Amino acid sequence: MGHPVPTIAALLCLLILLAGCGRPVVTNERAAESTDETTGETTSPNVESSPELEKAADAYEVYVADQMVLMDKHTKQFTDAVIAGDLERAKELYAPAREPWERIESIAAQLGDYDPEIDAREGDVPDDEWGGFHRIEKSLWVGGTTNGQEKYARKLAEDVDSLRGEIGGLELEPADLVIGSVELLNEVSAGKITGEEERYSHTDLYDIQANVEGSEAAFEELEPEIAEKDPMLVEDVEKGFEGVYKELEQYRQGDGWVSYEELAESDRRALSQKVDALAEPLSQAGQVLEKG
Amino acid sequence: MGDGKISRRELLRLAGAGGAGLTLGAGGYAAIRGTADAAAVPGSSTVPFFGRNQGGIATTQQEHMHFAALDLITDDAAEVRDLFRAWTEAGARMAQGDPAGDENYSQFLPPEDTGEAFDLHPANLTLTFGIGPSIFEKDGEDSLGLAGTKPEALAPLPPLTGDVLDEARSDGDLCVQACADDPQVAFHAVRNLVRIARGIAVVRWSQLGFGRTASTSKTQSTPRNLMGLKDGTNNIKSEDTDLMGRFVWVPDGEGPSWMAGGTYLVARRIRMLIEVWDRVSLSEQETSIGRHKYSGAPIGKENEFAPVDLSAKDENGEPLIAEDAHVRLARQNEDERILRRGYSFTDGFDAERGQLDAGLFFISFQRDPLRQFVPLQQRLAANDRLNEYIRHTASALFAIPPGPREGGYVGEDLFRGI
Numbered sequence: 001m002g003h004p005v006p007t008i009a010a011l012l013c014l015l016i017l018l019a020g021c022g023r024p025v026v027t028n029e030r031a032a033e034s035t036d037e038t039t040g041e042t043t044s045p046n047v048e049s050s051p052e053l054e055k056a057a058d059a060y061e062v063y064v065a066d067q068m069v070l071m072d073k074h075t076k077q078f079t080d081a082v083i084a085g086d087l088e089r090a091k092e093l094y095a096p097a098r099e100p101w102e103r104i105e106s107i108a109a110q111l112g113d114y115d116p117e118i119d120a121r122e123g124d125v126p127d128d129e130w131g132g133f134h135r136i137e138k139s140l141w142v143g144g145t146t147n148g149q150e151k152y153a154r155k156l157a158e159d160v161d162s163l164r165g166e167i168g169g170l171e172l173e174p175a176d177l178v179i180g181s182v183e184l185l186n187e188v189s190a191g192k193i194t195g196e197e198e199r200y201s202h203t204d205l206y207d208i209q210a211n212v213e214g215s216e217a218a219f220e221e222l223e224p225e226i227a228e229k230d231p232m233l234v235e236d237v238e239k240g241f242e243g244v245y246k247e248l249e250q251y252r253q254g255d256g257w258v259s260y261e262e263l264a265e266s267d268r269r270a271l272s273q274k275v276d277a278l279a280e281p282l283s284q285a286g287q288v289l290e291k292g
Numbered sequence: 293m294g295d296g297k298i299s300r301r302e303l304l305r306l307a308g309a310g311g312a313g314l315t316l317g318a319g320g321y322a323a324i325r326g327t328a329d330a331a332a333v334p335g336s337s338t339v340p341f342f343g344r345n346q347g348g349i350a351t352t353q354q355e356h357m358h359f360a361a362l363d364l365i366t367d368d369a370a371e372v373r374d375l376f377r378a379w380t381e382a383g384a385r386m387a388q389g390d391p392a393g394d395e396n397y398s399q400f401l402p403p404e405d406t407g408e409a410f411d412l413h414p415a416n417l418t419l420t421f422g423i424g425p426s427i428f429e430k431d432g433e434d435s436l437g438l439a440g441t442k443p444e445a446l447a448p449l450p451p452l453t454g455d456v457l458d459e460a461r462s463d464g465d466l467c468v469q470a471c472a473d474d475p476q477v478a479f480h481a482v483r484n485l486v487r488i489a490r491g492i493a494v495v496r497w498s499q500l501g502f503g504r505t506a507s508t509s510k511t512q513s514t515p516r517n518l519m520g521l522k523d524g525t526n527n528i529k530s531e532d533t534d535l536m537g538r539f540v541w542v543p544d545g546e547g548p549s550w551m552a553g554g555t556y557l558v559a560r561r562i563r564m565l566i567e568v569w570d571r572v573s574l575s576e577q578e579t580s581i582g583r584h585k586y587s588g589a590p591i592g593k594e595n596e597f598a599p600v601d602l603s604a605k606d607e608n609g610e611p612l613i614a615e616d617a618h619v620r621l622a623r624q625n626e627d628e629r630i631l632r633r634g635y636s637f638t639d640g641f642d643a644e645r646g647q648l649d650a651g652l653f654f655i656s657f658q659r660d661p662l663r664q665f666v667p668l669q670q671r672l673a674a675n676d677r678l679n680e681y682i683r684h685t686a687s688a689l690f691a692i693p694p695g696p697r698e699g700g701y702v703g704e705d706l707f708r709g710i
């Protein structure tokens with residue numbers, strides 16, 4: 001996550017729909033309720049809407065829901081290990097539990113207050129309110145213990161479970177795919193590349209790979225529509241994904257990734273520039289929403 | 293909206309979509325463009341982008357610079373050619389004070405131009421594009437297939453005495469020098485050109501320069517560098533067209549034809565040991581350079597522009613201009629003259645030493661670096677009294693192709709065969 005997104009901002013966004021505020025146009029029941037009838041429909045007159053685009057959005061909804069099921073399952077395994085006091089197993093399960101979250105972060109982080117509860121980093125929220133993955137991360141890696149983490153583990157499992165429930169009622173618009181795919185890469189450029197996200201466990205490469213996969217999943221749903229308007233763009237974006245994956249590939253270790261500490265400054269820079277080279281053409285994908 | 297005007301329909305659309313900020317920005321911009329009277333509005337004048345030579349060389353030196361060196365991440369020469377085409381197009385627009393690309397008003401796309409120069413004047417923006425030795429050969433390989441066209445004059449600079457160079461801030465496959473009288477205009481140009489290059493080239497290093505350290509025209513006064521010395525007094529001035537022809541421009545028939553009308557750029561990031569210099573007596577400061585600090589006149593003279601007489605002696609028969617003075621060593625050989633066009637820089641504070649990290653970002657243009665810059669610098673590096681107060685920390689060399697013709701692009705003759 002970047003910073004906790006106050007719900008009010010998300011709601012405002014819904015109100016001034018597509019007015020340049022740049023947040024996804026997520027409509028879920030909860031948001032709709034609290035903003036009365038103004039947000040019932042999200043298609044503004046300028047937005048291209050076609051059965052194909054709607055289909056793409058529906059398909060991505062399924063992807064998001066699938067990832068949420070995975071996350072629920074893996075988080076449960078992780079929190080069980082924490083509660084059982086199994087330090088080594090908890091450390092092993094930490095990064096994989098986060099992967100599904102990182103794939104759909106741009107969407108999931110928009111729902112309710114889950115993002116700060118689940119993914120706040122130290123200093124993002126007042127210390128007495130700080131829980132979630134990163135609080136436990138700190139204890140596992142810095143403290144070297146699961147002691148005292150049971151309550152955070154329980155709360156995390158609960159939050160993830162109820163987030164899964166809410167995601168079921170989510171209705172995505174094509175704009176969410178467009179914005180979300182770029183936003184996931186912006187997550188990498190802004191927060192992950194510096195190693196600040198996983199500052200204790202140094203498992204940043206798990207997050208980065210997952211962010212890129214999530215971005216690609218959204219792009220793939222839109223691809224046929226983009227190809228119709230601008231086939232060159234599809235080529236550029238595909239080349240961009242290939243470049244990022246290739247750059248990442250050298251850091252694979254077993255089923256996972258090397259510690260982010262092993263990447264020299266020049267390695268991080270090379271990776272960052274590959275992400276830029278991808279995000280630039282990808283940011284042109286919004287043309288599929290343009291009428292005409 | 294290439295003409296810088298916004299139609300009413302677009303305005304309405306913008307207002308409807310809540311893009312008021314953008315409307316204001318673009319409107320302000322259009323207003324300025326519409327009423328621009330080059331003579332009346334300071335900063336509103338422009339420098340021609342097309343012509344026999346690229347801008348930013350003979351151009352009356354602007355106050356600010358942003359320099360970027362880039363490395364290619366492709367080995368497809370056609371992509372590099374297309375990059376130069378795109379750069380030329382965007383460069384020509386920005387030199388006119390127009391945005392880098394046609395504005396789009398889509399709410400779903402990032403704006404074509406990043407926008408920070410919308411309400412600013414063109415400020416005499418020039419863009420100077422260059423090509424480094426490494427595009428012809430990198431790690432022993434000619435991956436672009438251009439080696440046959442490499443000019444001899446673009447041989448990498450030999451190791452020079454005293455150099456302790458930071459590789460990460462040296463060299464590069466390509467360069468862009470943006471000069472303008474407004475720092476934000478220069479920054480904006482580099483930012484947008486780098487953005488256009490994404491996927492083809494990445495920034496290797498960049499340098500901001502905040503005050504010119506030379507004058508390149510007789511109409512300009514001489515500025516001072518960060519040592520407090522007038523710098524540029526005896527520079528080649530663009531009005532001296534025969535000196536420009538003799539020392540700066542590559543003539544037809546010298547080297548590959550794609551360089552005719554071009555030149556070579558040497559950049560040296562020279563850190564000044566400011567704290568040390570500031571503790572040095574006025575007399576030692578003046579002796580080191582060979583000129584008086586306040587007037588800029590040669591030692592023993594009163595007028596800044598009085599000729600430098602290297603044989604002049606004081607009453608004891610000692611040379612007025614010391615044997616190791618900078619200007620003596622710098623002008624010893626009439627065949628090694630160069631056009632200096634550098635800028636002061638600071639990169640803030642050097643935490644390791646607890647000192648200012650500042651100095652002179654030296655840029656010179658010459659027809660043949662190996663016959664001008666190299667022997668000149670070798671002599672300076674060996675004996676210059678100034679060396680106690682400076683360190684060369686980075687170095688780069690680029691071929692600067694001739695200016696683009698209207699409808700053409702920079703480097704056209706190099707990439708023609710592709």
Ligand code: HEM
Pocket residue numbers: 517519521522523524525526527560562564581583600618619622623629630651652654665668669672682
């Ligand atoms: C931080 C480093 C340097 C400082 C502070 C500096 C300063 C000066 C000053 C104050 C002058 C006298 C004014 C003028 O004629 O422009 C001068 C002249 C000159 N400098 Fe430098 N300079 C530096 C580095 C260099 C380098 C690296 C070169 C070339 C390799 C160079 C070449 C020249 C030349 C050719 C002249 C003109 C001499 C003449 O014909 O009278 N300078 N420099």
